[in-house]
Amino acid sequence: MSNDLFSTARIGRYTLRNRFVMAPMTRSRADDDSGVPSDLAAVYYGQRADAGLIITEGTYPSPMGKGYVRTPGIHSAAQIDAWRAVTAAVRAKGGRIFLQLMHTGRISHPDMLPDGATPVAPSAIRPAGQVWTASGQQDFVTPRALSTEEVAGVVDEYRRATRHALDAGFDGVELHAASGYLPEQFLSSGTNQRMDQYGGSLANRARFILEVLAAMTEEAGSDRVGIKISPEMGFNDIVDAAPQETYRYLVEQLAPLKLAYLHVAWSKSGFDYHGVLQPLFDGAYLRGGALTKETAKATIAEGTADAVVFGSLYLANPDLPHRFLADAPLNAADRNTFYSPGPDGYIDYPALDAGNATNRALRIHAYGGSDAVQIDRIAEPVAAAGDVVVRVHAAGVNGLDWKVRDGLLHGAFPLTFPVTLGSELAGEVIALGAGVTGFAIGDRVMGAMGGLGAYADRVAISAANLTPTPADLDDVHAAAIPVTALTAWQALFDAGGLTAGQTVLIHGAAGGVGGFAVQFARRAGARVVVTARGVHTDYLRSLGAHDVIDYRTIAFHEHVADVDLVLDLVGGAALADSWQVLRAGGRIVSTAAPDILAQIPPGKNGVWFQMRPDQAQLADIVAMVARGDVKVDIAKVAEVADAADAIEQNKIGYGRGKGVIRFAQ
Numbered sequence: 121m122s123n124d125l126f127s128t129a130r131i132g133r134y135t136l137r138n139r140f141v142m143a144p145m146t147r148s149r150a151d152d153d154s155g156v157p158s159d160l161a162a163v164y165y166g167q168r169a170d171a172g173l174i175i176t177e178g179t180y181p182s183p184m185g186k187g188y189v190r191t192p193g194i195h196s197a198a199q200i201d202a203w204r205a206v207t208a209a210v211r212a213k214g215g216r217i218f219l220q221l222m223h224t225g226r227i228s229h230p231d232m233l234p235d236g237a238t239p240v241a242p243s244a245i246r247p248a249g250q251v252w253t254a255s256g257q258q259d260f261v262t263p264r265a266l267s268t269e270e271v272a273g274v275v276d277e278y279r280r281a282t283r284h285a286l287d288a289g290f291d292g293v294e295l296h297a298a299s300g301y302l303p304e305q306f307l308s309s310g311t312n313q314r315m316d317q318y319g320g321s322l323a324n325r326a327r328f329i330l331e332v333l334a335a336m337t338e339e340a341g342s343d344r345v346g347i348k349i350s351p352e353m354g355f356n357d358i359v360d361a362a363p364q365e366t367y368r369y370l371v372e373q374l375a376p377l378k379l380a381y382l383h384v385a386w387s388k389s390g391f392d393y394h395g396v397l398q399p400l401f402d403g404a405y406l407r408g409g410a411l412t413k414e415t416a417k418a419t420i421a422e423g424t425a426d427a428v429v430f431g432s433l434y435l436a437n438p439d440l441p442h443r444f445l446a447d448a449p450l451n452a453a454d455r456n457t458f459y460s461p462g463p464d465g466y467i468d469y470p471a472l473d474a475g476n477a478t479n480r481a482l483r484i485h486a487y488g489g490s491d492a493v494q495i496d497r498i499a500e501p502v503a504a505a506g507d508v509v510v511r512v513h514a515a516g517v518n519g520l521d522w523k524v525r526d527g528l529l530h531g532a533f534p535l536t537f538p539v540t541l542g543s544e545l546a547g548e549v550i551a552l553g554a555g556v557t558g559f560a561i562g563d564r565v566m567g568a569m570g571g572l573g574a575y576a577d578r579v580a581i582s583a584a585n586l587t588p589t590p591a592d593l594d595d596v597h598a599a600a601i602p603v604t605a606l607t608a609w610q611a612l613f614d615a616g617g618l619t620a621g622q623t624v625l626i627h628g629a630a631g632g633v634g635g636f637a638v639q640f641a642r643r644a645g646a647r648v649v650v651t652a653r654g655v656h657t658d659y660l661r662s663l664g665a666h667d668v669i670d671y672r673t674i675a676f677h678e679h680v681a682d683v684d685l686v687l688d689l690v691g692g693a694a695l696a697d698s699w700q701v702l703r704a705g706g707r708i709v710s711t712a713a714p715d716i717l718a719q720i721p722p723g724k725n726g727v728w729f730q731m732r733p734d735q736a737q738l739a740d741i742v743a744m745v746a747r748g749d750v751k752v753d754i755a756k757v758a759e760v761a762d763a764a765d766a767i768e769q770n771k772i773g774y775g776r777g778k779g780v781i782r783f784a785q
């Protein structure tokens with residue numbers, strides 16, 4: 121696996137599409153009375169959803185956790201509702217977002233707390249400095265020490281907040297145990313002078329954090345919980361007598377929790393905390409603070425972090441990964457608007473030009489799991505000699521097809537290059553490479569990508585794989601034809617040698633390839649027997665199947681014999697039993713069993729078949745469809761945002777017809 125910022129990273133249960141993490145950043149745009157995030161928050165986070173992971177601004181688990189004006193909470197129904205809009209905006213772009221839980225403890229003020237309550241802390245020790253309140257700067261007050269019984273209540277607040285975060289659609293939660301807030305106040309000897317089980321020894325001082333994490337992981341599962349620490353940052357008047365020992369111990373204690381990640385922010389000390397802490401932690405290691413493009417790249421290349429966290433760079437550059445990729449200049453962050461209300465300095469940092477911003481590809485990171493499909497931006501394709509660039513309007517979905525499933529794509533997962541699983545497209549020509557004849561800018565075309573890579577909204581493709589789209593065929597139907605129909609055609613006739621009067625048996629006939637195969641075989645004058653789930657019987661008969669055998673209830677090999685050609689689209693038991701029904705000299709063509717050659721019994725023939733695009737055949741097929749001789753059945757049309765779902769559905773297969781993803785123009 122290549123170690124660059126754009127390779128995928130595993131964090132807990134998720135495969136992130138790149139190694140960019142947006143740092144938690146308080147932006148003070150929420151409603152001050154209710155702690156409800158503003159409508160702008162969904163825009164702000166949505167703009168930054170290209171990050172592999174977003175960590176939200178610090179959010180208080182309970183009203184007593186609030187420490188800054190206009191910061192949001194996650195304890196009320198209205199807050200949860202508003203956060204839902206944020207998570208939806210990020211999800212719509214295929215992003216991931218964790219909520220940061222921040223209880224500020226003594227770094228607060230009665231003016232911000234319910235009924236003017238005194239801030240709570242492990243011990244009644246007043247922090248040096250001042251706090252910004254609605255009525256201006258004020259000195260910190262001496263906090264009230266939590267009783268032993270009350271500590272359990274605070275732990276419970278984190279538990280509830282975690283549940284609320286999941287309700288709001290967050291992918292996970294981060295415990296803010298950095299920057300001198302409540303968890304670090306417990307951990308540090310300078311702020312914790314307790315005599316009970318939460319104070320004194322190092323084990324006692326670490327107990328609060330570990331109990332909170334235990335509560336959070338009980339709610340969310342450990343693979344959706346991370347922690348942020350900032351050893352020796354010194355912020356908010358926090359001091360510890362032996363920080364190296366403290367943090368080593370804390371991180372050692374995290375091991376049994378199996379957290380998704382450890383996020384370590386910059387420290388002002390010269391001590392190499394990363395060097396000590398990273399080897400002690402098993403999960404993903406996130407490193408942040410003052411990173412630049414160069415230091416971030418080096419960090420990932422050297423393996424001294426699994427992902428890199430950007431604060432002010434992300435604040436000012438909503439499309440940070442794209443800018444890095446394009447070597448584009450970066451917007452500078454304006455400190456004056458870090459915490460000011462309203463849209464200025466919040467949602468108005470510009471992205472690079474809009475043309476590039478819509479350029480995207482679905483990139484398959486790993487097989488299995490609903491997080492297998494991610495939407496990435498890729499560089500604008502250029503038309504090399506013989507190529508045309510197509511603006512894709514629709515692409516066929518082949519699910520997590522057999523190539524990936526069977527490991528036939530070389531290289532370890534997650535793959536480091538964009539892999540298409542469906543290589544069919546329909547769209548319009550927007551650029552022509554040298555030597556291309558027969559196509560002009562603006563032509564509507566359809567075709568099959570060779571090899572890897574069609575789920576993008578702009579694709580460079582060999583002109584030899586394209587054919588004009590008939591005027592009366594819409595793009596969605598056009599995208600459902602190429603690979604599916606060519607595979608059916610070539611498997612039956614080129615590889616299978618099917619002729620009139622023969623019997624063909626098609627396994628798993630309800631999908632796109634099967635649907636075409638039934639129609640082609642019938643038109644060729646063959647007798648067509650298919651296996652499929654019973655619910656597809658009428659559909660397959662309507663396409664021309666003579667016999668439909670429901671493989672769930674009937675053993676097909678007891679009902680059919682003397683088959684000349686088996687088209688095997690499913691492999692497994694169907695293939696194994698097919699040898700029995702194949703007449704001597706008959707042939708099985710399988711798209712599902714690459715090892716078929718090893719399975720052929722004496723006297724029988726088997727062929728492993730992979731579609732090879734053929735422009736002339738495609739043109740013939742398209743003409744048949746245009747004339748209405750052959751039908752295209754669309755099982756599902758999904759928008760890009762729902763592509764993961766569509767592919768997931770397609771993966772389990774046996775749906776009727778073909779799935780198509782439509783790209784917004």
Ligand SMILES: Cc1cc2nc3c(=O)[nH]c(=O)nc-3n(C[C@H](O)[C@H](O)[C@H](O)COP(=O)(O)O)c2cc1C
Pocket residue numbers: 143144145146147176177178220222296298299348385386408409410411429430431432433458
């Ligand atoms: C405006 C602003 C607000 C921040 N608020 C938070 C916060 O709520 N929680 C937190 O853990 N860190 C917060 N931080 C710290 C960042 O998460 C990050 O650690 C810090 O900015 C260093 O990274 P950078 O040099 O890339 O900006 C904030 C930073 C900035 C600039």
